[in-house]
Each structure stands twice: as structure tokens, then as C-alpha cells.
Amino acid sequence: MTFWDASAVVPLCLHEPRTSRLRRLVRQHGRQVVWWGTPVEVHGALARMVRDRVFTEPARDQASARLEVLRRAWFEVQPTERLRSLAEMLPSQFDLRAGDALQLAAALVWSRERPRGRVFVCLDRRLSEAADRLGYSVISDV
DSSP states (O other), X not given: OEEEOHHHHGGGGSOSTTHHHHHHHHHHHOSEXXXXXXXXXXXXXXXXXXXXXXXXXXXXXXXXXHHHHHHHHSEEEOOOHHHHHHHHHHHHHHTOOHHHHHHHHHHHHHTTTOOTTOEEEOOOHHHHHHHHHHTOEEEOOO
């Protein structure tokens, strides 16, 4: 199992240069773990791409359908008091935005706060650096 940040899930729903490499990572590392807000973040990113005319609404609908397929297979870390408590400390410790703090806190809950040897897939530089500093094996150079 590997933890996937929403930044790495979005390309799994599209056809872009990183998509095939990320799909191989899914096959290599088995079941994906995400935080419960990941689908919201992915839908937000897809909506932004339509607004920015990166792609069309029908393309967004296809990407949303791919997201639903992914959701059936992954494990979602649910919100808990411990997750919130961890997330509250992370922004000042690593200069993270709230969403990224929640992502990283969910990874910590999933790994029982023992990140060594756990894989964290992320395309966001700041979040990747924070995960690396905590001891995750970060895959970000996709």
C-alpha cells in the first residue's frame, strides 16, 4: 500500500505525460491510500481545468468517471480527532497549506505515525519535502 496525495491522483484521471508512469506505480505498489477529502480536491482541480479551458466539460466527465473507478479500489483514511490534531501542528512545522496538512496528517494516521519505509506519492513540491522530512519514501519525480 502507498499513500497518494491528490496532486498525484489527478493525472491518473487524465491523459498527460505523467499518467502512464503513475499508473505503473499503482500496479507496482498495490492498493492506494488517500485521505477522505481527496475526491473533493480532484473534482476541484478538474473544475478549475475546465474554467481555465485546459480541457472541455466532456473531458472532465471522462476524468470524473476514471476517478470513480479509482475510488472503488482505494482505501480512504477517515477524519478523526487524531488526524485533526496532527494536521493542526503541521502548517507551522512545515509551512503547509491546510489541505496539505490534512493530507500529511492522514498519511501519518495510516502509517501509525511511523513513516519510515512507507511510500508517499506526491507531485506537490512543498508537501513532498515535508513528507520526506518526516521519513516517508517520497516518489515525486514522475
